[in-house]
Amino acid sequence: xxxxxxxxxxLAPGPKYGYQLKAEFEAATGSAWPLNIGQVYSTLQRLEKGxxxxxxxxxxxxxxxxxxxxxxxxxxxxxxxxxxIAQESRPRDELAIKLAxxxxxxxxxxxxxxxxxxxxxxxxxxxxxxxxxxxxxxxLARVMVIDSLIFAVEAEVSWLDRCEARLRKARTTQTPEKxxxx
Numbered sequence: 001x002x003x004x005x006x007x008x009x010x011l012a013p014g015p016k017y018g019y020q021l022k023a024e025f026e027a028a029t030g031s032a033w034p035l036n037i038g039q040v041y042s043t044l045q046r047l048e049k050g051x052x053x054x055x056x057x058x059x060x061x062x063x064x065x066x067x068x069x070x071x072x073x074x075x076x077x078x079x080x081x082x083x084x085i086a087q088e089s090r091p092r093d094e095l096a097i098k099l100a101x102x103x104x105x106x107x108x109x110x111x112x113x114x115x116x117x118x119x120x121x122x123x124x125x126x127x128x129x130x131x132x133x134x135x136x137x138x139x140l141a142r143v144m145v146i147d148s149l150i151f152a153v154e155a156e157v158s159w160l161d162r163c164e165a166r167l168r169k170a171r172t173t174q175t176p177e178k179x180x181x182x
Contacts (some may be wrong), residue, residue, distance in 0.1 A: 003043050008077040015056040015068040018044055028141045032149055052076050111167050118160045125153045
């Protein structure tokens with residue numbers, strides 16, 4: 001998830017305070033990705049240092065600074081919207097790494113790891129489905145984010161089913177000598 005680009009997109013309509021950006025980011029993503037206000041301000045500092053945004057005037061009486069996009073920021077945002085996200089550029093999948101390690105770590109029952117993850121995924125799926133019912137279809141941004149999360153969890157459950165099938169197959173094809181060693 002690109003917080004940097006999300007903040008640039010939120011600044012496109014006009015200048016905003018840091019806390020406004022936090023609230024609008026969370027609203028636009030259906031609160032699926034809550035932001036720490038410190039994370040918002042550190043990202044704003046990097047964007048300002050990089051020339052994509054600038055402080056728009058002096059701080060108000062409460063010390064709040066309004067930020068605005070620069071031409072460089074608009075160009076960065078246009079590039080981001082115009083470029084697809086490559087699968088390879090996404091962060092490492094912690095679950096895939098965890099399962100890969102589980103099958104090769106002595107004393108770890110990989111099927112139990114799969115079952116625990118499936119249980120958590122099903123709970124998430126139920127929560128997301130309940131949430132989706134409460135969001136009006138007109139709230140297109142939130143509905144799209146929730147749909148994405150639901151599809152991702154459904155894909156995870158499908159993948160976990162496949163992992164479990166592979167584990168069962170591997171267990172049935174093990175020779176008695178291999179089982180004795182484990």
